[in-house]
Amino acid sequence: MSTILAVTIGIVVVVLLVLHFANPSNKFDINQISAQTLLTAAINTFLRLFAAYVLSLVFSIPLALLIVCTPRVQGVLLPVSDVLQSIPVLAFFPVVIVFFTASHQFEAAAIFIIFIAMMWNIVFTVIGGLQTIPKDVQSAALVFNVFGIRKFWYITLPAIFPFLVTGSLLAWAQGWTTVIVAEVLHTYIPNGKLSQDLLGLGSLLVDSSAQGKHAVFAATLGIMILLITLINVLVWQRLLHLAQRFKFD
Amino acid sequence: MCWSGKGCSIWPRGLNLTNPEPPIAFKNVNKTYDIGSTNYVVKGYTLSINQGEFFCLLGQSGCGKSTVLNMIAGIEKPTNGRLVKPALVGMVFQSGALLPWLTVEDNVAFAGRMLGFSKSKTAKITKQYIEMVHLQEFTKRYPRELSGGQRQRVGIARAFATESNVLLMDEPFSALDPVITDELHEDLLKMWQETHATIVMVSHHFDEAVKLADRIGIMKEGVLQPIMTVGVKRPRDEDSPDFLAEVKKIRQIMEG
Numbered sequence: 001m002s003t004i005l006a007v008t009i010g011i012v013v014v015v016l017l018v019l020h021f022a023n024p025s026n027k028f029d030i031n032q033i034s035a036q037t038l039l040t041a042a043i044n045t046f047l048r049l050f051a052a053y054v055l056s057l058v059f060s061i062p063l064a065l066l067i068v069c070t071p072r073v074q075g076v077l078l079p080v081s082d083v084l085q086s087i088p089v090l091a092f093f094p095v096v097i098v099f100f101t102a103s104h105q106f107e108a109a110a111i112f113i114i115f116i117a118m119m120w121n122i123v124f125t126v127i128g129g130l131q132t133i134p135k136d137v138q139s140a141a142l143v144f145n146v147f148g149i150r151k152f153w154y155i156t157l158p159a160i161f162p163f164l165v166t167g168s169l170l171a172w173a174q175g176w177t178t179v180i181v182a183e184v185l186h187t188y189i190p191n192g193k194l195s196q197d198l199l200g201l202g203s204l205l206v207d208s209s210a211q212g213k214h215a216v217f218a219a220t221l222g223i224m225i226l227l228i229t230l231i232n233v234l235v236w237q238r239l240l241h242l243a244q245r246f247k248f249d
Numbered sequence: 250m251c252w253s254g255k256g257c258s259i260w261p262r263g264l265n266l267t268n269p270e271p272p273i274a275f276k277n278v279n280k281t282y283d284i285g286s287t288n289y290v291v292k293g294y295t296l297s298i299n300q301g302e303f304f305c306l307l308g309q310s311g312c313g314k315s316t317v318l319n320m321i322a323g324i325e326k327p328t329n330g331r332l333v334k335p336a337l338v339g340m341v342f343q344s345g346a347l348l349p350w351l352t353v354e355d356n357v358a359f360a361g362r363m364l365g366f367s368k369s370k371t372a373k374i375t376k377q378y379i380e381m382v383h384l385q386e387f388t389k390r391y392p393r394e395l396s397g398g399q400r401q402r403v404g405i406a407r408a409f410a411t412e413s414n415v416l417l418m419d420e421p422f423s424a425l426d427p428v429i430t431d432e433l434h435e436d437l438l439k440m441w442q443e444t445h446a447t448i449v450m451v452s453h454h455f456d457e458a459v460k461l462a463d464r465i466g467i468m469k470e471g472v473l474q475p476i477m478t479v480g481v482k483r484p485r486d487e488d489s490p491d492f493l494a495e496v497k498k499i500r501q502i503m504e505g
Contacts, residue, residue: 144363249393
């Protein structure tokens with residue numbers, strides 16, 4: 001039952017992602033915000049976070065594996081990663097914006113900045129997870145001829161699952177913080193206009209606050225809290241519970 | 250004797266009793282680690298372990314006995330010398346090395362799945378070895394729901410489920426209480442006699458070595474002492490004078 005539910009949710013999210021990026025609905029007027037606009041904003045923000053999260057997973061897990069499994073690389077990449085993750089993501093947002101606005105990829109700019117904010121949480125928790133796999137379990141894998149991709153699938157991925165969940169939880173928390181500014185592009189684009197903002201909960205919060213639209217601000221904040229709570233209860237709490245089964249003693 | 254009551258043919262371990270070649274043979278094997286200077290962990294190791302034999306490596310912590318076992322398992326490679334070892338071994342680890350996300354049944358089946366056994370063969374041997382270690386009622390439990398002794402039983406079943414003719418055991422009972430250890434000793438001896446497997450076990454308990462092994466190899470600082478053949482008839486009574494004399498002999502070698 002839970003598998004069917006997860007697959008259904010997955011399909012819905014993928015369809016929404018395709019529809020969103022094929023025909024982005026980012027036009028909005030802060031003076032005319034309807035319930036439908038709020039709903040679209042919530043979906044847009046969620047999809048941006050989701051796309052950034054998927055990118056983070058795809059990038060972070062191989063990077064963490066490379067750092068832990070290759071001692072020579074570890075000596076270089078670990079300190080470099082440590083320095084990079086300590087740079088505030090918004091410090092180089094203007095540079096990112098200049099790069100992406102050259103090709104009018106505003107959506108990509110927002111997702112990229114959320115991805116940068118998310119990924120270090122996953123990289124470092126996965127590194128921690130990889131280092132906790134017991135030596136005996138690694139030896140058992142060797143004895144049972146479990147190498148390469150099979151080792152990753154049957155041993156490594158389940159073993160780091162609890163850490164992946166924790167890292168993802170932190171990444172999404174970071175993502176929610178970053179999305180508020182990532183959608184308000186006009187403040188980073190030279191001579192930017194309000195119309196260059198991406199429709200989302202972040203941009204609605206900032207723009208409604210700036211324009212003194214208190215009702216819109218309150219409604220947006222309420223939807224954001226509701227969305228965060230729903231994701232926490234329906235996804236993270238369940239995954240945290242499931243992760244207990246994957247922990248070594 | 251076929252103690253399972255289901256016929257001995259259910260464990261076709263590929264055993265060739267007419268083949269006199271020892272499955273494990275070390276000839277002048279060294280294992281060193283470079284830590285500024287060359288440090289010998291195993292030095293000039295020469296040993297043959299016979300087919301169907303129960304061999305125990307005995308020694309204090311850090312004497313190199315686990316390194317010898319790891320070389321047989323292919324986990325570590327000798328620095329030099331000649332080592333003949335089987336392509337496939339079953340191995341029982343001190344910690345059990347079970348996968349916490351798999352049930353008892355799936356942990357035992359893991360070996361067969363990874364070694365490419367068919368589904369039906371994996372299911373059959375999984376069931377058989379779970380029965381051999383008396384865990385039929387715990388097949389759907391996860392390792393965290395088991396006692397230490399039960400976890401080690403799963404580890405033993407998983408090692409036997411590789412269908413390898415050689416089983417390696419790295420201090421498998423050192424973290425268990427004496428009562429559970431005695432039970433596991435009995436079960437292990439039955440499984441060994443049933444399957445004719447060659448077992449190499451690492452231990453630091455003198456009485457455990459005398460109770461289980463045909464021969465004992467005592468190691469001191471990476472060097473193998475003269476091999477000792479246990480001259481006590483099976484089943485072995487730990488309180489018998491012969492048994493106690495063997496234990497005393499080991500103590501003298503260790504302290505000498």
